[in-house]
Amino acid sequence: MSDYPIDKTNKVKRIPKRGYYDRETIYKVLDAGFLCHIGFAIEDRPFVIPTSYGRDGDKIYLHGASTSRMMVSLEKGIPLCLTVTHLDGLVLARSSFHHSMNYRSAVCFGTAYLVTGEEKDTALKIISDQILVGRWEEARAPIAKEMKATTVLCMTIDQASAKIRTGPPGDEKADYALPIWAGVIPCQQVWGTPEADPLLTEGIPVAESAKRLVAGK
Amino acid sequence: MSDYPIDKTNKVKRIPKRGYYDRETIYKVLDAGFLCHIGFAIEDRPFVIPTSYGRDGDKIYLHGASTSRMMVSLEKGIPLCLTVTHLDGLVLARSSFHHSMNYRSAVCFGTAYLVTGEEKDTALKIISDQILVGRWEEARAPIAKEMKATTVLCMTIDQASAKIRTGPPGDEKADYALPIWAGVIPCQQVWGTPEADPLLTEGIPVAESAKRLVAGK
Numbered sequence: 351m352s353d354y355p356i357d358k359t360n361k362v363k364r365i366p367k368r369g370y371y372d373r374e375t376i377y378k379v380l381d382a383g384f385l386c387h388i389g390f391a392i393e394d395r396p397f398v399i400p401t402s403y404g405r406d407g408d409k410i411y412l413h414g415a416s417t418s419r420m421m422v423s424l425e426k427g428i429p430l431c432l433t434v435t436h437l438d439g440l441v442l443a444r445s446s447f448h449h450s451m452n453y454r455s456a457v458c459f460g461t462a463y464l465v466t467g468e469e470k471d472t473a474l475k476i477i478s479d480q481i482l483v484g485r486w487e488e489a490r491a492p493i494a495k496e497m498k499a500t501t502v503l504c505m506t507i508d509q510a511s512a513k514i515r516t517g518p519p520g521d522e523k524a525d526y527a528l529p530i531w532a533g534v535i536p537c538q539q540v541w542g543t544p545e546a547d548p549l550l551t552e553g554i555p556v557a558e559s560a561k562r563l564v565a566g567k
Numbered sequence: 568m569s570d571y572p573i574d575k576t577n578k579v580k581r582i583p584k585r586g587y588y589d590r591e592t593i594y595k596v597l598d599a600g601f602l603c604h605i606g607f608a609i610e611d612r613p614f615v616i617p618t619s620y621g622r623d624g625d626k627i628y629l630h631g632a633s634t635s636r637m638m639v640s641l642e643k644g645i646p647l648c649l650t651v652t653h654l655d656g657l658v659l660a661r662s663s664f665h666h667s668m669n670y671r672s673a674v675c676f677g678t679a680y681l682v683t684g685e686e687k688d689t690a691l692k693i694i695s696d697q698i699l700v701g702r703w704e705e706a707r708a709p710i711a712k713e714m715k716a717t718t719v720l721c722m723t724i725d726q727a728s729a730k731i732r733t734g735p736p737g738d739e740k741a742d743y744a745l746p747i748w749a750g751v752i753p754c755q756q757v758w759g760t761p762e763a764d765p766l767l768t769e770g771i772p773v774a775e776s777a778k779r780l781v782a783g784k
Contacts, residue, residue: 391611440699442777451602481666492662518764532763540755
């Protein structure tokens with residue numbers, strides 16, 4: 351897959367060997383999650399808001415209440431930045447200076463447009479699938495009133511970069527002789543046992559989508 | 568503890584009952600993590616960059632390479648937004664529309680100043696402690712060259728809000744009769760077994776700080 355255009359906006363300046371600009375790598379980082387942080391500015395003041403997303407090619411769909419400030423602001427087509435970060439571990443070096451983290455992050459730039467009609471239905475299913483595959487089919491579909499209360503936006507990725515760090519610490523040569531433990535403490539997001547709604551009608555089994563998620567499938 | 572001033576910048580508009588403005592709640596969200604997303608704008612273009620932080624009262628310390636664009640930009644005192652998000656679970660409702668997430672997030676607004684002298688040493692220890700208590704004392708302390716290569720900034724929180732959702736889904740009255748499973752799939756960040764650096768000198772035991780983290784202490 352091709353690369354996104356590179357300029358000062360998305361160029362990874364610090365430790366350039368950790369930077370990636372190809373769609374394959376960036377899609378992989380985006381597809382490993384469903385929670386992003388959206389950045390936008392109103393009157394020079396930046397806002398960073400967590401929200402869910404769904405990807406389809408270079409399109410990233412977002413949804414929210416029609417009355418939300420973020421949705422109302424982004425609908426105007428102002429520049430936005432969408433960042434997804436996965437923390438994979440703490441990197442403990444012998445020196446404080448070389449401590450680091452293992453991570454995968456993607457920073458995407460673009461503007462959003464309002465999604466309507468058939469694309470809106472498709473987009474909502476794409477977001478739902480990104481969060482939990484199969485749930486869309488299990489749940490009651492949205493009715494007209496609910497669709498009206500929901501704004502869906504699409505951001506086309508104009509530019510993007512990923513930054514990835516893996517592996518053990520890198521210490522100063524002389525420090526390898528120090529009697530200090532060094533290595534990686536890995537971390538990951540783990541799903542627990544589904545907790546039924548206390549108001550759930552008796553006898554309804556746990557949703558297949560939830561079972562698959564917990565089983566890591 | 569007192570509240571942050573509330574105006575349109577930090578007011579939680581959507582589902583106001585989930586909004587908090589008191590320092591106690593906001594500090595708790597900040598202290599439960601060490602990874603934030605920083606938002607700032609350069610020539611009207613927003614950037615959202617993940618980075619670590621350390622909190623001391625209303626001061627949030629950030630560090631990075633002196634050459635990093637983010638550090639160079641923020642050092643000028645431009646407005647910034649610092650957001651910390653913890654995902655606690657997926658909330659599966661009977662209707663697609665009422666699906667949600669359980670989460671704790673804090674959105675903080677302020678400007679940063681360059682930290683120097685003694686405050687710089689203190690700040691680096693605060694950041695290190697926020698990530699992994701006790702590691703600062705285990706590792707080799709920074710030398711002058713390393714201190715010079717590191718920029719430390721302090722953001723004083725001028726305004727902030729937290730948004731928190733907990734508990735089971737809230738469905739439309741009529742939907743409770745549907746034969747659809749509803750509930751919460753909890754999730755958390757879990758630390759794995761520390762992996763020693765392949766270049767570690769034989770016989771050095773795993774760091775106490777790492778052992779405590781993995782044991783959840």
